[in-house]
Structure formats: C-alpha cells, structure tokens
Amino acid sequence: MTSKRDIKILTELIDLEDIKVRSHRLHDGIGIILQTESKKLYSICPRCGTKSQKLHQNHRHIVKDLPFGDRPVFLEINRRQFKCEICKKPFSENLDFVRKKRTYTKRLAQKTIQEVLENDIHTVASKGIVTTEEIEGMLKDASEQLSNSKPLKLKRLGIDEIALVKGKGNYCAVLIDLDTSKLIAILSGRTQEIIKETLIGWGTEVLEQIKEVSIDLWKGYKNLVTELMPEAQVVADRFHVMVQINKELDTQRKKERRNTQELIKKAKTSKEKFKQEQILSGLNKSKYVLLKNESDLNEEQKNKLIQVKAVSNSLKLMHELKEKLRRLFNKTNDWYTAVFKLGIWLSKAKKCFPNSNNTFIRWFDEIVAYFDNRTTSGAVEGINNKLKLIKRSAYGFRNFNNFRVRCLLNWHFNY
Incomplete structure (x- = not known):
C-alpha cells in the first residue's frame, strides 16, 4: 500500500498541474505504473463553457511518460466524462498534459522529437520507450502547428533550391527569412506552380509587407515576385552572380x-x-x-x-x-x-x-x-548545408512530408 508520504513525493516528482498520484506499482520487464487522478471536481463544457460537476462515466487508460532514470514510466489516467447541465450532452474533460487519442504525454513527445532532430527515428525507437509509429505521430502533431503558422513578420525573403537526390535532377524549393536566417518552408518541387501556391497561402497581409526578395538568376522566381509582390524589390543574389x-x-x-x-x-x-x-x-x-x-x-x-x-x-x-x-x-x-x-x-x-x-x-x-x-541569400547556403545533413540522417522518414516536417522543426521546434 502506498503511504501518504509516498503519494506526496510521487505527485511532486511527476509535476503535472492539478494531477495527483493515488498509487504506484512496479512491474518487472514493464516499468513503473502510476495511478493518477485530477484534483479538480469539475470540467468545462467545450460547447457552452459551463462548469459541470455531474460525472457521467470514467475512462481509464494508460499512457507513456518520461522515464525515471532507466525505468519506463506509465500513467494510468482517468479522462472523465461529464454531462453538461446546460447542453444536456456528455463531454470528455480536457487534460493539458496528454492529447486526445494519444498513448503518450506531451512532454514525452517533446523530448522524443528533440532526440529525433539530433539523431534519427530508428535510433530513438531502438531505446524501447516509443515505437516508430508513435514517433511519426508525434511529428505529425508537431507539424499541424507549423502548417497553420504564417511568417507574419517577414520583411526579406530568400528563395533557393536543394537537390533531394544528388545528380537526379530532383530539386525542392526552400524559402528563407533572411533577417532571422530561419527556414520558412521547404516544398516538394521548385516549379512556379508549387511555390506560387505556398506564397498565395500566406495571404496578401504577409506578401504586402515583404520589401526584398533575394533569388538566383532564374526568371521563374523573378516572375513570381513581380506577380505576387509587385512592391517588393527583386535582388539578384551576389553569390549566384559569382557562380x-x-x-x-x-x-x-x-x-x-x-x-x-x-x-x-x-x-x-x-x-x-x-x-x-x-x-x-x-x-x-x-x-x-x-x-x-x-x-x-x-x-x-x-x-x-x-x-x-x-x-x-x-x-x-x-x-x-x-x-x-x-x-x-x-x-x-x-x-x-x-x-x-x-x-x-x-x-x-x-x-x-x-x-x-x-x-x-x-x-x-x-x-x-x-x-x-547588401541583401544576399548567404544564409540560404548555410541552411542548405544543414538540410543536406538532415537528408543524410533521415533514413527513418518514409516520405517527403516527414522529411519536410523534420527540417522545419529544426528551426521552429521549441525545446
């Protein structure tokens, strides 16, 4: 039986807001299982915003959490279902530390993504904490935020390309914020149609604030800038001129x-x-x-x-x-x-x-x-070199979209 002192220590160790540990079990070959419950007696209806204390039913399931040393840790959580007194409909409570329909906590996902960015999927999965399928799910969740984000403060844009397969003529376009030296987007091709679709997706609010666009000596890029950003100055990158x-x-x-x-x-x-x-x-x-x-x-x-x-x-x-x-x-x-x-x-x-x-x-x-x-795409070359390193170590990614996500997370993932 777990003592009150043990419960207090374990609750402090897991450090999850409004969550306390009720008991713990240690299983050989599996790890530590902590049974948890919410300190709150109510939940808020996502439809009308009303607080409800009327418990409808319990939904207990186990999720993976950060390990304690070399021991895997699992949380037995209860995502309770309440019934709204206004809507008269049941709803599941929102738990800040784990996404719905996920078998791992958000902080485990964050740590795993960080490890993947430094290594590769197979190396991280080989540790036995998470599977390759779970890692790809983590990357997909992280990419949703990237997909919806727009470069709202973009003033100087760099457009360049990188070869996906050297010597095969298979190129993808890269879009760079020259002021922050950050990758904004990496596209599946470098055609005008593909780049145009992305730029239009940013909206006129973003395009109208861009003052300069640095490009290589390809007329296709110039035509795109002239069409979509008529007020922006096209700058021929000096390094491509020297090339x-x-x-x-x-x-x-x-x-x-x-x-x-x-x-x-x-x-x-x-x-x-x-x-x-x-x-x-x-x-x-x-x-x-x-x-x-x-x-x-x-x-x-x-x-x-x-x-x-x-x-x-x-x-x-x-x-x-x-x-x-x-x-x-x-x-x-x-x-x-x-x-x-x-x-x-x-x-x-x-x-x-x-x-x-x-x-x-x-x-x-x-x-x-x-x-x-003196605007140049010099930052692009540094980014391209990093993209090549990612490409060489990204054999754990099954398609271009996973490669794109990993590239973007290298510049936009909050560790």
Missing part, C-alpha cells in the same frame, strides 16, 4: 586543357611537345586556385596561380576580372557608384565573359539592387 562567373571561367579552363592535350598528340617535334606539356602542367589541378577567392589562398596555392597565369593569358585576364568583380561587391556601398563600376567592368569583360555579360545586362537592375541594403 555564373566561376562557371564560365572553369569552362574556359577545361577548354584550354583539352586543346593543349590535343596539341601534344599532334606535336611533330619534341620541342613542340615539351612546350605544350609545360602549358598542360600549369593547367593541371588549377580549378581550385582559379575559382577560390584569391585572398583565401595559401602560399602553395598562390604559387600555383602564378604558374597558371604564366601559361595562359586568357585565364590570367579572366581571373583578374573575376577578382575585380568580387572586390566591387565587397567594397561598393551605394547603388550609384555600383552602376558606374559595373559599367566599366562589363566593357572590359565583354570578350572574356560573353555569356555572363549577357546575363548581367538582362539582370542589371536586380544586381544593382544588392547595393541598396
């Missing part, structure tokens, strides 16, 4: 390397062959030193860069122009000066970067818009 430059620079590097290899094969004299082999030696393993920021190179890499420039005038010029553009982004603080400097850069880069030059002309206003507030 365009680096891509063209690397294409030229590959082209020169192939041409040099062909010349070696066609060389008629050993002198000609030796000359081309020296050029090829300079071009080999040069991708990293050409594409990385020059200021971040170590001494060995700087020497390699000197070697590359010595064997290729075109790569030398393209690399110098690339670095000038990077410094322009870093050091120019107003759009007026940026327009002037970008104009000069474009005139010099026209022959070396023909594709990028055309892109810059088409996106000139959006590129210059960066210099108003």
Whole structure:
C-alpha cells in the first residue's frame, strides 16, 4: 500500500498541474505504473463553457511518460466524462498534459522529437520507450502547428533550391527569412506552380509587407515576385552572380586543357611537345586556385596561380576580372557608384565573359539592387548545408512530408 508520504513525493516528482498520484506499482520487464487522478471536481463544457460537476462515466487508460532514470514510466489516467447541465450532452474533460487519442504525454513527445532532430527515428525507437509509429505521430502533431503558422513578420525573403537526390535532377524549393536566417518552408518541387501556391497561402497581409526578395538568376522566381509582390524589390543574389562567373571561367579552363592535350598528340617535334606539356602542367589541378577567392589562398596555392597565369593569358585576364568583380561587391556601398563600376567592368569583360555579360545586362537592375541594403541569400547556403545533413540522417522518414516536417522543426521546434 502506498503511504501518504509516498503519494506526496510521487505527485511532486511527476509535476503535472492539478494531477495527483493515488498509487504506484512496479512491474518487472514493464516499468513503473502510476495511478493518477485530477484534483479538480469539475470540467468545462467545450460547447457552452459551463462548469459541470455531474460525472457521467470514467475512462481509464494508460499512457507513456518520461522515464525515471532507466525505468519506463506509465500513467494510468482517468479522462472523465461529464454531462453538461446546460447542453444536456456528455463531454470528455480536457487534460493539458496528454492529447486526445494519444498513448503518450506531451512532454514525452517533446523530448522524443528533440532526440529525433539530433539523431534519427530508428535510433530513438531502438531505446524501447516509443515505437516508430508513435514517433511519426508525434511529428505529425508537431507539424499541424507549423502548417497553420504564417511568417507574419517577414520583411526579406530568400528563395533557393536543394537537390533531394544528388545528380537526379530532383530539386525542392526552400524559402528563407533572411533577417532571422530561419527556414520558412521547404516544398516538394521548385516549379512556379508549387511555390506560387505556398506564397498565395500566406495571404496578401504577409506578401504586402515583404520589401526584398533575394533569388538566383532564374526568371521563374523573378516572375513570381513581380506577380505576387509587385512592391517588393527583386535582388539578384551576389553569390549566384559569382557562380555564373566561376562557371564560365572553369569552362574556359577545361577548354584550354583539352586543346593543349590535343596539341601534344599532334606535336611533330619534341620541342613542340615539351612546350605544350609545360602549358598542360600549369593547367593541371588549377580549378581550385582559379575559382577560390584569391585572398583565401595559401602560399602553395598562390604559387600555383602564378604558374597558371604564366601559361595562359586568357585565364590570367579572366581571373583578374573575376577578382575585380568580387572586390566591387565587397567594397561598393551605394547603388550609384555600383552602376558606374559595373559599367566599366562589363566593357572590359565583354570578350572574356560573353555569356555572363549577357546575363548581367538582362539582370542589371536586380544586381544593382544588392547595393541598396547588401541583401544576399548567404544564409540560404548555410541552411542548405544543414538540410543536406538532415537528408543524410533521415533514413527513418518514409516520405517527403516527414522529411519536410523534420527540417522545419529544426528551426521552429521549441525545446
């Protein structure tokens, strides 16, 4: 028999408001079972808000709770049914610590979700406290609140994408609050239709308050912003602009390397062959030193860069122009000066970067818009890296929706 002192201690230990322990049992191989009851003698009718003390019937069942040390704990609870004296209809009392039709307490669900976010479903389920099906139910409950929430304070939006399966062309769109560096939404695809549906779902109240939208150089994103957020400034993300430059620079590097290899094969004299082999030696393993920021190179890499420039005038010029553009982004603080400097850069880069030059002309206003507030999607890259880590550890998720929920909970779950 449980003493009054034991009941008091156990009641304090479970720490549930208006709930007290009546008795406890210890079962080998199962755990501790605590029989509980509500301290309240009444419940409030959900239909009319009237207090009722008229007990209709008892509904006893067992739910899982946080363990005591390594011992599982189960609560035998009574979700009583009262009869409303006004409505004349029965209703079940609301218990704040456990959701209806759930076999676990809210705090166990919260702790389990936290563990899942740090590991994966199978690892957490292997502890034997909750099953994989219960974990997925916990995630579903948590996602309901996420689904109904809107980014009411959103001022600067970032739109980007992440590959769900690398090399398969299977991408999903990610929407980021650039001011808080938080993931707002992750969508099953990156088409205009899918993104548009989500944006419209936020409502005009949210869309009208967005001042800037940072995007990569895809016209589809630009069209969406123009259509749904006509007052927002579209900003071409500077990092994607540099990706365009680096891509063209690397294409030229590959082209020169192939041409040099062909010349070696066609060389008629050993002198000609030796000359081309020296050029090829300079071009080999040069991708990293050409594409990385020059200021971040170590001494060995700087020497390699000197070697590359010595064997290729075109790569030398393209690399110098690339670095000038990077410094322009870093050091120019107003759009007026940026327009002037970008104009000069474009005139010099026209022959070396023909594709990028055309892109810059088409996106000139959006590129210059960066210099108003220096808005970038830099936070997106950090978030994308975290999403990739989640993707690799999320083998316990059976579908995209579960993956989406886990991603959102990483930024919005209250531990």
